[in-house]
Amino acid sequence: MCPLTPVEGTYHFDGKMSNKGYALNKMCYSLNAAECREEFSKDEKAYCEKFGLNEAQTAAILNRDIIGLLEAGGSIYYLAKFAGQLKLNMQDIGAIQTGMTVEEFKAMLVQRGQGNG
Amino acid sequence: MCPLTPVEGTYHFDGKMSNKGYALNKMCYSLNAAECREEFSKDEKAYCEKFGLNEAQTAAILNRDIIGLLEAGGSIYYLAKFAGQLKLNMQDIGAIQTGMTVEEFKAMLVQRGQGNG
Amino acid sequence: MAKITAGITTSHIPAIGVAMDNNLEETPYFKPFFDGYPPVRQWLHDNPPDVVVLFYNDHGLEFFLDRKPTFAMGVADKYENADEGWGIATIPPITGETELSWHIATHLIENDFDMTVCQEMKVDHGCTVPMSVMWPDKNYSHIKVIPVAINCERHPMPNPSRCLALGKEFGKAIESFDQDLNVVLFGTGGMSHQLDGQRAGFISREFDLWCMDKLITDPQAIADLSISEIIQRGGAQGVEINMWLAMRGAMHGNLKLLHSNYYAPISNTATGLQLIEHSH
Amino acid sequence: MAKITAGITTSHIPAIGVAMDNNLEETPYFKPFFDGYPPVRQWLHDNPPDVVVLFYNDHGLEFFLDRKPTFAMGVADKYENADEGWGIATIPPITGETELSWHIATHLIENDFDMTVCQEMKVDHGCTVPMSVMWPDKNYSHIKVIPVAINCERHPMPNPSRCLALGKEFGKAIESFDQDLNVVLFGTGGMSHQLDGQRAGFISREFDLWCMDKLITDPQAIADLSISEIIQRGGAQGVEINMWLAMRGAMHGNLKLLHSNYYAPISNTATGLQLIEHSH
Numbered sequence: 001m002c003p004l005t006p007v008e009g010t011y012h013f014d015g016k017m018s019n020k021g022y023a024l025n026k027m028c029y030s031l032n033a034a035e036c037r038e039e040f041s042k043d044e045k046a047y048c049e050k051f052g053l054n055e056a057q058t059a060a061i062l063n064r065d066i067i068g069l070l071e072a073g074g075s076i077y078y079l080a081k082f083a084g085q086l087k088l089n090m091q092d093i094g095a096i097q098t099g100m101t102v103e104e105f106k107a108m109l110v111q112r113g114q115g116n117g
Numbered sequence: 118m119c120p121l122t123p124v125e126g127t128y129h130f131d132g133k134m135s136n137k138g139y140a141l142n143k144m145c146y147s148l149n150a151a152e153c154r155e156e157f158s159k160d161e162k163a164y165c166e167k168f169g170l171n172e173a174q175t176a177a178i179l180n181r182d183i184i185g186l187l188e189a190g191g192s193i194y195y196l197a198k199f200a201g202q203l204k205l206n207m208q209d210i211g212a213i214q215t216g217m218t219v220e221e222f223k224a225m226l227v228q229r230g231q232g233n234g
Numbered sequence: 235m236a237k238i239t240a241g242i243t244t245s246h247i248p249a250i251g252v253a254m255d256n257n258l259e260e261t262p263y264f265k266p267f268f269d270g271y272p273p274v275r276q277w278l279h280d281n282p283p284d285v286v287v288l289f290y291n292d293h294g295l296e297f298f299l300d301r302k303p304t305f306a307m308g309v310a311d312k313y314e315n316a317d318e319g320w321g322i323a324t325i326p327p328i329t330g331e332t333e334l335s336w337h338i339a340t341h342l343i344e345n346d347f348d349m350t351v352c353q354e355m356k357v358d359h360g361c362t363v364p365m366s367v368m369w370p371d372k373n374y375s376h377i378k379v380i381p382v383a384i385n386c387e388r389h390p391m392p393n394p395s396r397c398l399a400l401g402k403e404f405g406k407a408i409e410s411f412d413q414d415l416n417v418v419l420f421g422t423g424g425m426s427h428q429l430d431g432q433r434a435g436f437i438s439r440e441f442d443l444w445c446m447d448k449l450i451t452d453p454q455a456i457a458d459l460s461i462s463e464i465i466q467r468g469g470a471q472g473v474e475i476n477m478w479l480a481m482r483g484a485m486h487g488n489l490k491l492l493h494s495n496y497y498a499p500i501s502n503t504a505t506g507l508q509l510i511e512h513s514h
Numbered sequence: 515m516a517k518i519t520a521g522i523t524t525s526h527i528p529a530i531g532v533a534m535d536n537n538l539e540e541t542p543y544f545k546p547f548f549d550g551y552p553p554v555r556q557w558l559h560d561n562p563p564d565v566v567v568l569f570y571n572d573h574g575l576e577f578f579l580d581r582k583p584t585f586a587m588g589v590a591d592k593y594e595n596a597d598e599g600w601g602i603a604t605i606p607p608i609t610g611e612t613e614l615s616w617h618i619a620t621h622l623i624e625n626d627f628d629m630t631v632c633q634e635m636k637v638d639h640g641c642t643v644p645m646s647v648m649w650p651d652k653n654y655s656h657i658k659v660i661p662v663a664i665n666c667e668r669h670p671m672p673n674p675s676r677c678l679a680l681g682k683e684f685g686k687a688i689e690s691f692d693q694d695l696n697v698v699l700f701g702t703g704g705m706s707h708q709l710d711g712q713r714a715g716f717i718s719r720e721f722d723l724w725c726m727d728k729l730i731t732d733p734q735a736i737a738d739l740s741i742s743e744i745i746q747r748g749g750a751q752g753v754e755i756n757m758w759l760a761m762r763g764a765m766h767g768n769l770k771l772l773h774s775n776y777y778a779p780i781s782n783t784a785t786g787l788q789l790i791e792h793s794h
């Protein structure tokens with residue numbers, strides 16, 4: 001068995017993380033449904049409680065702390081539904097995680113797409 | 118690819134049959150839930166319609182025609198839920214399918230268990 | 235390191251659970267069946283497993299035709315059971331295990347077994363009846379169970395040889411796990427039976443006794459059969475022997491058959507019980 | 515007999531679908547991307563496939579962590595799509611196909627690929643965006659699609675070599691099907707990208723161009739990489755290259771690269787488009 005090599009700035013979503021984040025991801029997965037998104041926005045904290053999120057997970061949701069959500073076992077697939085709820089796209093999310101402005105993040109993508117940086 | 122050998126008195130539940138019986142099996146699968154069993158017993162025909170069963174399937178349900186249900190694409194796993202609804206056990210179902218009385222069917226099982234017949 | 239201390243074959247017929255619920259174990263119909271179990275229960279008491287890896291098939295509780303896995307395994311810390319629609323009583327939740335489970339899942343997928351991996355799944359009588367019959371007081375909450383479900387319903391089904399190979403990788407995965415755990419394997423289901431069609435009630439004592447012998451001495455002989463051949467010789471639901479093969483595949487050390495019982499019929503099905511001690 | 519006439523790689527980024535919904539194809543941001551497609555659309559018009567086998571990954575619409583297949587395939591006659599939670603419009607249902615699908619499922623399981631077989635499944639943007647981008651008027655209802663989903667989310671994921679091998683069996687299964695059908699394969703997703711963590715925004719043009727070259731000339735070179743190596747060189751979601759490998763594995767005849775376009779970034783992701791003609 002060959003374990004995953006650690007990569008800086010990367011949270012391998014493996015069994016350990018998936019155990020940790022199960023409730024969080026289940027909540028985010030539910031946001032596929034419009035009625036759940038509505039329920040969530042009415043009372044975010046109550047919705048987190050309903051799915052059994054722990055304190056760290058609930059705090060990270062309330063604070064839009066994407067890195068905190070990853071550390072708490074979030075999977076980017078389901079966190080993307082949460083981002084959608086906040087009307088954030090993947091570049092907004094990228095900026096939050098990297099500590100850049102959205103414009104800086106986009107410029108970095110363009111540079112990389114050209115093989116630079 | 119090695120196709121299944123036909124066996125007399127046996128309805129191999131393969132892709133073809135599973136396509137044919139999908140609605141029927143989905144209806145029977147729903148009978149896992151007590152509230153669905155109740156709804157089914159209140160109006161069997163309406164319940165069949167709700168799941169989109171075709172005429173042959175609906176008729177076989179209403180007539181408790183187990184062989185008819187197999188021919189219509191039923192899987193014995195889900196038909197067992199339908200049998201439960203009728204308060205029939207697997208030996209009752211065996212008797213119906215083989216055209217024996219339940220006593221005859223049970224006696225046959227005992228004979229076979231002893232290596233006879 | 236984790237070690238495999240035994241493999242046990244057992245029936246999982248719902249009627250067994252129903253009989254236990256209704257205290258029918260001593261009736262003439264059930265007695266010859268239940269009389270097989272005390273030695274196995276005693277062995278489990280004297281050699282308590284930390285983990286049971288339980289090969290079974292779901293009969294339409296957790297899995298439906300919409301998305302039906304060939305091989306599914308649980309990695310959850312708890313498994314609920316539920317109403318199956320025809321009256322078997324639910325039992326307390328089964329305790330799960332996550333570390334060894336993920337270790338096995340990782341080993342299997344790394345070695346080209348395409349598992350469906352389940353963090354939440356309901357287990358049906360295929361899993362609950364073996365637990366009830368081995369721990370009849372339902373005092374099994376300290377046993378951590380890893381349920382493994384094999385498709386025995388809809389064709390195409392996995393080849394018997396694939397199930398034996400699956401077991402082999404389970405064996406390697408378990409024995410490479412770096413915690414001192416005693417692991418017992420359950421191969422549930424079987425033996426010859428057919429529930430559907432004009433051939434319903436088919437039982438072959440001859441095929442069953444051959445399987446019980448070959449399982450110990452030459453499992454490859456069973457694994458060489460095709461699904462078609464098993465249906466012909468063991469009935470349409472006789473394919474549940476695949477779970478026995480998976481269990482057997484995991485044991486590649488020295489085997490000692492400590493106990494064996496064959497009895498037919500219970501309900502429409504032949505039953506085989508074997509306690510196979512395993513050591514290196 | 516059915517024959518494989520081409521393999522096509524394409525991105526399935528949701529932003530592509532959103533751009534098409536909002537007529538943004540000619541804007542400077544999207545133009546270099548969409549400019550790649552007309553030759554491929556023309557080829558599909560001139561060489562209309564009867565069936566498209568579409569390798570994609572579900573991103574949390576149909577499959578959740580509760581029961582997540584390594585490999586799932588559809589055998590249904592219709593596939594619905596649905597609200598994914600962040601605003602991509604749904605498109606008309608995708609037409610399915612049952613005969614060839616079951617033939618393939620049977621071949622795969624007979625040959626030790628442990629598929630989850632789906633008679634009902636919702637397909638997400640991984641499947642719908644490629645259909646929309648190839649048939650921008652959404653006039654695809656006459657094309658029968660066989661969707662194949664590969665786990666790219668939760669580790670353990672299938673090895674790249676396993677995905678190439680999966681494709682090989684798809685190829686054998688398709689070419690042994692006794693109806694005259696033109697089959698085109700879509701390998702969707704990729705290329706380098708990473709959505710999560712402080713490393714978000716990772717793109718490697720170098721790795722992508724290497725993959726596009728090796729996919730044609732030496733797919734084994736990509737398949738020899740581990741999942742870890744792909745993450746390092748292509749980003750955490752760069753593992754979607756597994757779908758390209760599955761597509762490529764099915765083609766073992768003569769290949770002719772008719773068209774190719776690389777463009778990055780769209781959203782956070784590098785895109786690669788290749789039209790590979792296949793003949794014997």
Ligand SMILES: [Fe+3]
Nearest residue numbers: 246360423474
């Ligand atoms: Fe069973």
Ligand SMILES: [Fe+3]
Nearest residue numbers: 526640703754
């Ligand atoms: Fe994707």
